[in-house]
Amino acid sequence: MPSRSAAGVRTGVRVVVAGDRGTGKSSLISAAASDAFPEYVPAVLPPTRLPSDFYPDGVPVTIVDTSSSMESRIKLIDELKRADAVVLTYACDQPMTLSRLSSFWLPELRKLEIKAPVIVVGCKLDLRDERQPMNLEQVMAPIMQQFREIETCIECSSATLIQVPDVFYYAQKAVLHPTAPLFDQEKQTLKPRCIRALKRIFMLCDHDMDGALSDAELNEFQVKCFNAPLQPAEIVGVKRVVQERIRGGVSDLGLTLEGFLFLHALFIEKGRLETTWAVLRKFGYNDELKLRDDILPVPTKHAPDQTVELTNEAIDFLRGIFRLYDSDNDGSLQPSEFDDIFVTAPESPWTVDPYVDAAERTPQGNLTINGFLSEWALMTTLDPSYCLANLICIGYGGDPTSALRVTRRRSVDRKKKQTEKNVFHCFVFGPKKSGKSALLNSFIGRTFSSNYTPTNDVRYVANAVEQIGGSQKTLILQEIPEDGVKKLLSNKECLAACDVAVFLYDR
Secondary structure, eight states, X not given: OOSBOTTSOBOOEEEEEEESTTSSXXXXXXXXXXXXXXXXXXXXXXXEEEOTTSSTTOOOEEEEEOOOSGGGHHHHHHHHHTOSEEEEEEETTOHHHHHHIIIIIHHHHXXXXXXXXXXXXXXXXXXXXXXXXXXXXXXXXXXXXHOTTEEEEEEOBTTTTBTHHHHHHHHHHHHHSOSTTTEETTTTEEXXXXXXXXXXXXXXXXXXOSSEEOHHHHHHXXXXXXXXXXXXXXXXXXXXXXXXXXXXXXXXXXXXXXHXXXXXXXXXXXXXXXXXXXXXXXXXXXXXXXXOGGGOOOOXXXXXXXXXXXXXXXXXXXXXXXXXXOTTOSSEEOHHHHHHHTTTSSSOGGGSTTTTTXXXXXXXXXXXXXXXXXXHHHHHHHOHHHXXXXXXXXXXXXXXXXXXXXXXXXXXXXXXXXXXXXXXXXXXXXXXXXXXXXXXXXXXXXXXOOSOOOOOSOEEEEEEEXXXXXXXXXXXXXXXXXXXXXXXXXXXXXXXXXXXXXEOOOO
């Protein structure tokens, strides 16, 4: 069963318990489920379900017991790969099992590329020799330093039920409110993508755009995220904490962006990750700090020969954004101006393939308005959902359904002998050294180079083409490497996106 709903909300958490034989795995699971110490437990328990009302988050937990025997290794690996969280056990009365965590179990999880958070649990606390006391924090600190995937460590006793429910509470919490996307444990700072998301939220809540959240704006933010207003004394208290800890966190106008970011870093440091996650999820973010699919109403194509384009409303918005960030009014965006546009998006989308170097630039490397709109047209064609997410992140305030449109079928256009399309897709075929890359470079104003560099993957460029009468259309050229033709044609709908094809040969 999937552990997420269509809206990306978790409907269950799968916790796999692993560790050396005899460390108390099965007893821990049985005690957590029954709130009693079992007289007898089988070697391996069947999957155990804790109902949705077991913990405050209201999400059921499925606990999977495992065997550490060699015969069960394949099943153990399969379960670990399906885990949302892993509980690694050691026995408090067997120090060797604790050493085995760093010598075997944790390296093994890395070798298997298990990305799930890890909770280290010391079982049989009641059996520890009192003459050999152990400082858990002191012992675990170097291990946690080496293995950052460990979310927390806890010791418990199934016999006395000490901290048994807490084990799976922490495991569930590590899944529902993960640390890794938000906070860099080594640097002790918020991660860049988290800062970008919180900056966007701050700007959305700063209605008067004065660079600070007034008491009224703070209160509105609190009600939106937590359905409860802040009392005046609470607002004063929040500001005081920020003022005492960070210079510039509070101004005469209210809580600044620096103060807002500091508060969330403070919540995380104090283990209150659920607070920051509640805010992020209220504003549409998923666990990767990208906007969730359910708030991205991408129009549906009903036939392969339809495409998705930006509407005039979205293009007008983008023209306005270009003018706003072209601070020196030179008709082009410098890299710094360009990066500023996407400061509230998860990252700058055009710094990686297939968008990097896909549009016209000035000799100084700046992006022209044609290049800017061509990049957006390319992104809309290749990945409409990604395009819409970026539009919303940079401040598109219209109805998201008004940003994109689906074109008419090409077969209908041919019958009517006219088209409403504004973006056309051209496939460029030809053998090696026939000049495919040179054609693409020429189309976006790059100078010819006699140095031959083979294109090993599909490459795109896009530019505006002036029509008779002064109107413009966008043309996307897609270079198909000779070695990639067979793979392309293996898909029967491969040419559905192609409006026109160019075949090159070396004269």
